[in-house]
Amino acid sequence: MFNLRRSQFVYNNSPDETAYFRMLLNRESITNSVVMIQPSLLSYSFNSPPTPALLDVTSISADRILLLDAYFTVVIFHGTTIAQWRNMGYHNRLEHQVFAQLLQAPHDDAQLIITDRFPVPRLVICDQHGSQARFLLAKLNPSATYNSAPHEVVPGSDVILTDDVSLQVFCEHLQRLAVQS
Incomplete structure (x- = not known):
């Protein structure tokens, strides 16, 4: 809901x-x-194969690539470190083939999603703190906002500038409504 x-x-x-x-x-x-109602989010990293990630701002990390499938939009989101390495051309060097494979994996998965879907979704490729990152941030649970305490923010993740309630606040409100007489 x-x-x-x-x-x-x-x-x-x-x-x-x-x-x-x-x-x-x-x-x-x-x-x-x-998928239209609750998008799917996959996380790509050096440490593990692609794994499902929580649809939460804490899933953002500097050393991860996220693939968001929101049915009408497919977003490939590069963390800060990954984007810097890509911009420096590490993926073109022979000694960094694993990094090149890590960069290519979400693109391959996104193409599989796009080819099987009608209407064809918009593909957005973006970096952390970039202007196009809004397509991902708009779908994530804002568990860390501008008014969160500093100890609640996961290092390397983002803070969403919104007044919208988080999933936790939403559930607490539903619980209060359910037990009211």
Whole structure:
């Protein structure tokens, strides 16, 4: 319910766009409909194969690549360290083949997603703290915001500048409503 209220089906679109998105929701399979409401996030790192990650700002790390599948948008997000190494051309050096494979893996997975989907989703390739990172940040749970205590922020992750409630606050509010008489 938390992700549904933040999705394009309920929030931040014109009536025409909302009708279009709801028509596609009704047309698609259950699996695709779930991805429309709650996007999937994969994490790529040197230490492990691609693994599902929490749809939370704490999933952002300087040494990770994230692949977000939000059905209508596919985002490849490079952490700060990964982006710096890519910009320095490490992936073109023979001694850094593992890094080149790490950079290529989310692109291959994104192409598999894009080729199987209609309408074709927008592919966004971005870096941490870049302007296009907003496509990822808009879908993440804002567990660390500008008013979070410094000890609550995970080092290397991002802080989302929003007044929107986090999943934890949302669940606490639902619990209070459920036990009220």
